[in-house]
Amino acid sequence: MEEQTEINDIEVEAIPEEQSNKIARSSAELTEPEFKSASPKVKKEKEKEEKKLGVQDLPGVGAATAEKLQSAGFHDLMSIAVASLGDLCESAGVSEAVARKMVNAARDSMKMGFETGLDILQKRKLVQRISIGSENFNELMHGGFETGAITECFGEFGSGKTQVGHLLAVNALKADPTATVVYIDTENTFRPERIKQFCDGVGLDHDNALSRIMVAKAYNTDHQMLLAEKVDSLITEQGKNVRLVVVDSLTSHFRAEFIGRGTLAERQQKLNRHMHVLSKIANSHNICVYLTNQVMAKPDQFFGDPTQSIGGHIVAHASTFRIYLRKGKKGSRVAKLIDAPNLADGEACFMVTETGFEDI
Numbered sequence: 001m002e003e004q005t006e007i008n009d010i011e012v013e014a015i016p017e018e019q020s021n022k023i024a025r026s027s028a029e030l031t032e033p034e035f036k037s038a039s040p041k042v043k044k045e046k047e048k049e050e051k052k053l054g055v056q057d058l059p060g061v062g063a064a065t066a067e068k069l070q071s072a073g074f075h076d077l078m079s080i081a082v083a084s085l086g087d088l089c090e091s092a093g094v095s096e097a098v099a100r101k102m103v104n105a106a107r108d109s110m111k112m113g114f115e116t117g118l119d120i121l122q123k124r125k126l127v128q129r130i131s132i133g134s135e136n137f138n139e140l141m142h143g144g145f146e147t148g149a150i151t152e153c154f155g156e157f158g159s160g161k162t163q164v165g166h167l168l169a170v171n172a173l174k175a176d177p178t179a180t181v182v183y184i185d186t187e188n189t190f191r192p193e194r195i196k197q198f199c200d201g202v203g204l205d206h207d208n209a210l211s212r213i214m215v216a217k218a219y220n221t222d223h224q225m226l227l228a229e230k231v232d233s234l235i236t237e238q239g240k241n242v243r244l245v246v247v248d249s250l251t252s253h254f255r256a257e258f259i260g261r262g263t264l265a266e267r268q269q270k271l272n273r274h275m276h277v278l279s280k281i282a283n284s285h286n287i288c289v290y291l292t293n294q295v296m297a298k299p300d301q302f303f304g305d306p307t308q309s310i311g312g313h314i315v316a317h318a319s320t321f322r323i324y325l326r327k328g329k330k331g332s333r334v335a336k337l338i339d340a341p342n343l344a345d346g347e348a349c350f351m352v353t354e355t356g357f358e359d360i
Contacts, residue, residue, distance in 0.1 A: 053077060053109050054066075054076070054077070055069050055070065055074060055075070055076065055077065055080060058077075058080065058101075058102045058105050058106060059098075059101045059102065059105055060094060060098040060101055060102060061092075061102060065092045065093075065094060068091060068092045068093065069088075069091060069092050071091075072087075072091035072092070073229055073230075073232050073233060074088075074091065075232070075233070075236040075237070076236065077106040077109055077110055078106075078110060078284050079232065079280075079284070080102055080103060080106040081103060081106040081107045081110050081112055082280055082283075082284070083103065085099045085100060085103065088102060088103070126148075126286060127146055127147055127148055127286070128146075128147045128175075128243075128286075128288075129141070129142070129143040129144035129145060129146055129147070130144045130145045130147070130168055130171055130172050130175065130243070130244060130288050131143075131144045131171045131175070132144055132145065132164065132167065132168065132171070132357065133167050133171060133198075133201075133202075133356045133357040134348065134350040134357035134358070134359055135359050136348035136349060136350055136359045137335055137348045137350055137357065139348070140335065140337055140343075140346050140347070140348040141321070141337070141343065142342075142343055144171075145168060145288050145290060145321070146288060146320070146321070147243065147282075147286045147287055147288045148282055148283055148286045148287070148288075149282055149288065149289070149320035149321060150275075150278060150279060150282055150289045150291060150318060150319045150320050150321070151288070151289070151290050151291070151319065151320065151321040151322075151323065152250070152291045152292075152293055152309075152315060152316075152319035152321070152322050152323070153290065153291065153292055153293065153323045153324075153325055153335075154292070154293035154294070154295050154309040154310075154322070154323075154324060154325070155295060155307075155324060155325035155326055156295055156307065156326070156327075158327065159325040159326055159327055159333065160325050160333045160352055161248070161249070161292035161293075161325055162189045162248055162292060163194075163352050163357075164290070164292075164325070165183070165246040165248050165290055165292060166190075166191070166194050166195055166198060167198050167356060167357065168244060168246065168288075168290055169181040169183065169195065169209075169213055169244060169246060170195060170198040170199055170201075170202060170204060170209060171202065172243045172244040172288070173204065173208075173209050173212055173213070174202050174203075174204050174209075175243075176241070176243055178241045179212065179241055179242075179243040179244070180212050180213075180214060180234075180240040180241055180242045180243065181212065181213045181214070181242070181243065181244045181245075181246065182214050182216075182231055182234065182242055182244070182245045182246070183213055183214065183215045183216070183246045183248070184216055184218055184224065184227050184228065184245070184246065184247045184248070185215055185216065185217050185218065185248055186217075186218045186224060186247070186248065186249055186250075186252045186253055187248060187249055187252050188217065189248055190215050190248070192210055195209060195210060195213065196210075197354055197355055198355065198356055200355050201354075201355030201356035202356070214234070214240075218253065219253075220253050220257065221253045221254055221257055221270060221274075224247075224253055224274070225270075225273070225274050225277065228245075228247070228274060228277050228278055228281070229277055231245055231281050231287075232281060232284070232285075235285055242285065242287055243287060243288065244287065244288045244289075244290065245278070245281060245282075245287055245288070245289045245290070246290045246291075246292075247278070247289070247290070247291045247292070248291075248292045249291070249292040249293060249294055250274075250291045250292065250293050250311065250315065251271070251293055251294050251310040251311050251315070252294060254267055254270070254271055254310075254311075255294065255310060258270075268311075268312065268314050271311060271314050271315065272314045272318075275314060275315060275318035275319075276318070278291070278318075279318055291315075291319070293309050293310055293311060293315065294309075294310045295307050295308060295309050295310065296308055296310060307324075307326075309322075309324075316339070319339070320340070320341065321337070321339065321340045321343075322337075322338050322339035322340075323335050323336065323337055323338070324336040324338050328349055331351065331352075332349055332350065332351050332360055333349070333350055333351070333352060334347055334348070334349050335347065335348045335349075335350070
C-alpha cells in the first residue's frame with residue numbers, strides 16, 4: 001500500500017498544449033513508408049536490395065574467374081546475360097553447367113523475362129534519332145537513324161554510302177557535345193577533310209569534332225571483329241559516351257578472304273558472329289550502328305534492278321533498317337527504304353554538296 005501511495009503522490013509535469021499539438025502533428029505527418037525507413041532493420045534490408053551486383057557476385061565466379069571474364073570484355077551483368085554458353089566457357093575456363101548458372105543468375109537480376117507492351121513503349125521513349133541532314137531523308141526515316149538499332153545502307157560504288165557515314169558522325173557530335181563516334185574503316189575511305197567540310201555546314205568546330213571521332217583501320221576479318229568487340233570496353237572502361245558506330249564497309253574483307261562457293265558457309269557463320277556482336281552493342285548501350293555494304297549484280301536477272309547486297313539473309317535479318325542507295329538524275333542520290341519494322345517503304349531524293357545534303 002505504501003508503494004502504491006508513493007507512486008500516486010509523484011507529481012507529473014503537464015506538457016503545454018502547444019507542444020502537445022506539435023508532437024501530434026509531427027506523428028501524423030510521418031507516413032507508413034517513413035516509419036518503415038526509420039527502422040534500422042528495414043533500412044538495412046533496403047540498402048542490401050539496392051546494392052548493385054557485379055560479375056564477381058554470380059554463382060561459381062571467384063576472383064580469378066572474374067578477372068578472366070573482365071579481360072574478355074564481360075564487365076557487367078548485361079554482358080553475361082546476353083552471352084552464349086560457349087563464349088563464357090572459353091573465356092573463363094568454366095564448365096557448361098557453371099556457365100549456365102552464371103547466365104541464369106545474371107538474367108534473373110536483370111529481369112530479362114516477359115514484359116508488357118506498355119513497358120516496351122516506355123523504353124522506346126529512350127530511343128534517339130540522328131539527323132541525316134536532308135529533310136526528305138529524315139522524313140523517310142521519321143526523324144533520322146535510330147539508336148539501339150542497326151541500319152544497313154547498300155549500293156554501288158559512288159552512290160553516297162560513305163558520305164552518309166561522315167555526315168551522320170558530324171550530326172551526332174553536333175547534337176551531343178559529350179558524344180563520341182567510333183569509325184571502323186575497312187576500305188581506307190575515312191577523310192578528316194570531308195568531316196571539316198560537313199562541320200562548316202552545321203557550324204561545328206573542326207578540331208573539337210575530329211577529337212571525338214575514334215577511327216580504326218581494319219586489315220582483315222579477324223581484326224574487324226576484334227575492333228567491334230573493343231567498342232564495349234571504350235564505354236565501360238574508358239567512359240566514352242559512344243552514340244554512333246560506323247562500319248565502312250561491312251563485307252569488304254569477308255569477300256576478299258572467302259572466295260568461291262566452298263567457303264560460303266564458313267564466311268556466313270563468321271559474318272553472323274560479327275553481326276551478333278554489333279547487335280549487342282546497339283541494344284546494350286542504345287547506340288546507332290551504321291553499316292555500309294557492297295553489292296553484286298545478278299547476270300541471270302533480265303527484268304528489274306539486278307543489284308543485290310552482299311551477305312545474303314544473314315545481314316538482312318540482323319539489320320533493323322535496310323536502305324538501298326543509288327545514283328539518280330543530274331548527280332542526285334536516291335535512298336530507298338526497303339525494310340523497317342515500323343516504317344513504310346519509300347524513297348527520298350537529295351544532292352550531295354560540299355557542306356552536306358540538299359533536298360531536291
